[in-house]
Amino acid sequence: xxxxxxxxxxxxxxxxxxxxxxxxxxxxxxxxxxxxxxxxxxxxxxxxxxxxxxxxxxxxxxxxxxxxxxxxxxxxxxxxxxxxxxxxxxxxxxxxxxxxxxxxxxxxxxxxxxxxxxxxxxxxxxxxxxxxxxxxxxxxxxxxxxxxxxxxxxxxxxxxxxxxxxxxxxxxxxxxxxxxxxxxxxxxxxxxxxxxxxxxxxxxxxxxxxxxxxxxxxxxxxxxxxxxxxxxxxxxxxxxxxxxxxxxxxxxxxxxxxxxxxxxxxxxxxxxxxxxxxxxxxxxxxxxxxxxxxxxxxxxxxxxxxxxxxxxxxxxxxxxxxxxxx
Amino acid sequence: xxxxxxxxxxxxxxxxxxxxxxxxxxxxxxxxxxxxxxxxxxxxxxxxxxxxxxxxxxxxxxxxxxxxxxxxxxxxxxxxxxxxxxxxxxxxxxxxxxxxxxxxxxxxxxxxxxxxxxxxxxxxxxxxxxxxxxxxxxxxxxxxxxxxxxxxxxxxxxxxxxxxxxxxxxxxxxxxxxxxxxxxxxxxxxxxxxxxxxxxxxxxxxxxxxxxxxxxxxxxxxxxxxxxxxxxxxxxxxxxxxxxxxxxxxxxxxxxxxxxxxxxxxxxxxxxxxxxxxxxxxxxxxxxxxxxxxxxxxxxxxxxxxxxxxxxxxxxxxxxxxxxxx
DNA sequence: CTGTTAGCGCTTTCAG
DNA sequence: CTGAAAGCGCTAACAG
Numbered sequence: 001x002x003x004x005x006x007x008x009x010x011x012x013x014x015x016x017x018x019x020x021x022x023x024x025x026x027x028x029x030x031x032x033x034x035x036x037x038x039x040x041x042x043x044x045x046x047x048x049x050x051x052x053x054x055x056x057x058x059x060x061x062x063x064x065x066x067x068x069x070x071x072x073x074x075x076x077x078x079x080x081x082x083x084x085x086x087x088x089x090x091x092x093x094x095x096x097x098x099x100x101x102x103x104x105x106x107x108x109x110x111x112x113x114x115x116x117x118x119x120x121x122x123x124x125x126x127x128x129x130x131x132x133x134x135x136x137x138x139x140x141x142x143x144x145x146x147x148x149x150x151x152x153x154x155x156x157x158x159x160x161x162x163x164x165x166x167x168x169x170x171x172x173x174x175x176x177x178x179x180x181x182x183x184x185x186x187x188x189x190x191x192x193x194x195x196x197x198x199x200x201x202x203x204x205x206x207x208x209x210x211x212x213x214x215x216x217x218x219x220x221x222x223x224x225x226x227x228x229x230x231x232x233x234x235x236x237x238x239x240x241x242x243x244x245x246x247x248x249x250x251x252x253x254x255x256x257x258x259x260x261x262x263x264x265x266x267x268x269x270x271x272x273x274x275x276x277x278x279x280x281x282x283x284x285x286x287x288x289x290x291x292x293x294x295x296x297x298x299x300x301x302x303x304x305x306x307x308x309x310x311x312x313x314x315x316x317x318x319x320x321x322x323x324x325x326x
Numbered sequence: 327x328x329x330x331x332x333x334x335x336x337x338x339x340x341x342x343x344x345x346x347x348x349x350x351x352x353x354x355x356x357x358x359x360x361x362x363x364x365x366x367x368x369x370x371x372x373x374x375x376x377x378x379x380x381x382x383x384x385x386x387x388x389x390x391x392x393x394x395x396x397x398x399x400x401x402x403x404x405x406x407x408x409x410x411x412x413x414x415x416x417x418x419x420x421x422x423x424x425x426x427x428x429x430x431x432x433x434x435x436x437x438x439x440x441x442x443x444x445x446x447x448x449x450x451x452x453x454x455x456x457x458x459x460x461x462x463x464x465x466x467x468x469x470x471x472x473x474x475x476x477x478x479x480x481x482x483x484x485x486x487x488x489x490x491x492x493x494x495x496x497x498x499x500x501x502x503x504x505x506x507x508x509x510x511x512x513x514x515x516x517x518x519x520x521x522x523x524x525x526x527x528x529x530x531x532x533x534x535x536x537x538x539x540x541x542x543x544x545x546x547x548x549x550x551x552x553x554x555x556x557x558x559x560x561x562x563x564x565x566x567x568x569x570x571x572x573x574x575x576x577x578x579x580x581x582x583x584x585x586x587x588x589x590x591x592x593x594x595x596x597x598x599x600x601x602x603x604x605x606x607x608x609x610x611x612x613x614x615x616x617x618x619x620x621x622x623x624x625x626x627x628x629x630x631x632x633x634x635x636x637x638x639x640x641x642x643x644x645x646x647x648x649x650x651x652x
Numbered sequence: 653c654t655g656t657t658a659g660c661g662c663t664t665t666c667a668g
Numbered sequence: 669c670t671g672a673a674a675g676c677g678c679t680a681a682c683a684g
Contacts, residue, residue: 654684668669
């Protein structure tokens, strides 16, 4: 009908008719049925965003950025929580819900490259973040090795020599490449500091409690570190709390450095020195990739976009003072 | 077709046929089109969740709880950020997007009762949280006045007499009822403590920065408070940081109390005493209301469910010591 | 400029 | 147990 034209604000409708239709619409309380529109049109205007956990501030902030970026392009976002579950992530990409949304934005928490080689989803897929960089799919990342190296160098430049590292995937023989670990290693190498296995604390997740426990463990060392680089702000907040509980002064006796620049860390006591990724840029690039060049670009193969990061120096790092040993 | 039956796992299909169909499905890489299914079925299995901001930990935690509760009922959630924008919330309820999802879960950040009296959305609507309790729509709340009263009484029982309050909607002549303010007032009344207007600091939002500024303001008072009750943990974190910056010891010289029991406040230095709402219960009740009794219950009118809360005492509150004045 | 005709991909009837 | 027929509410392509 002509009705469809007026509802969609398309040109080529007489002003009089338009008014008439508008009146009827209001009168009858008509609401368009989006499902039907979608069936007919073939697109939904919705994207699926998959993150491991909304409660982790980094993901909450990234989600918020995605929501904003989507709004800028008048799209909606359906948030899916994968709970770090491999099956949930696999399900999404080979997936059942594919034809509901126009694309999938996924933070690969457990997937590896080879998982992506198999069947492709029915809709565009773009990855963002994660410790590994995928070359077989569109992926928006930061340069994790450079970032971790800068962070470690900052600690080195302050005069630290015993610098611990707290993070997940630090197992000695992990097959999953870990850019941040590599950056840390490189910085030590440049500074001619010998790596010590006891200063590498592997944790199961990025949660505060893991940072707390890891720090406790480091305090028990015969020769505790004078600085700790935590692979997320949340981990750093946990470490900070452990220092607080033990009465160790930060940064006086111990320097702590985070990663992510989540707002929480600007208000911790003391505020955290950290690495700040450009979250809005990540979101915008992800959105551009997903709704961008379209099918035509398949020829050019998967694209990797590297976004900026920045070292933000706040109050939790300083030159080493007295030892952290109690 | 019979195909539909096997896809939906319905009975009444010969085992042989089922196998045949399954094989073809796998072979052809068939994916059901959810939009089509929805058009035909009339329901989408999706709910819209509207919160002001995902980056606010309380909302992130509530979202997570909703996501989990929805998963338990095999539903999906579309998250909408209202950004505290009245128009966005109104739009949602009188709404355009109505027929996309099966229901709307809304945190009323700016709406008032009268906004809900007008046109009803085409789908079930349930409200959760907020400072006002709506009686004309299904609403899941906590008893804000009781909670705030308990919080204040805890401070009183410690021996405090000058207890400040930091929060939004504290204007003297606000028309919007504020349960938490009422609870605070009642506790003081019971303790026969005179209310002082200078101890009420009204802030624009629940963000950390507002707590920070409000606290700075209180420090400038000729006679600063010995305790502060912040109407959100985020505000309390800001206040804590202000105390830290000024070198005021918490809880030695100043007690700080929060509201929400967000994980962040368990790791602040010191950890915050706070009011803990049962977020999962809120989520589950909201989901039950929305997909519950259905149309039949319209006769019984809107339901209000009040969920539990709990006072959690941690390290940020203690008996008053030296004055907080610098 | 307006109205008609198909058909999106599924789920329902209801016959075979 | 299986298949054919109709229609969910919309948009697209065309004809009046």
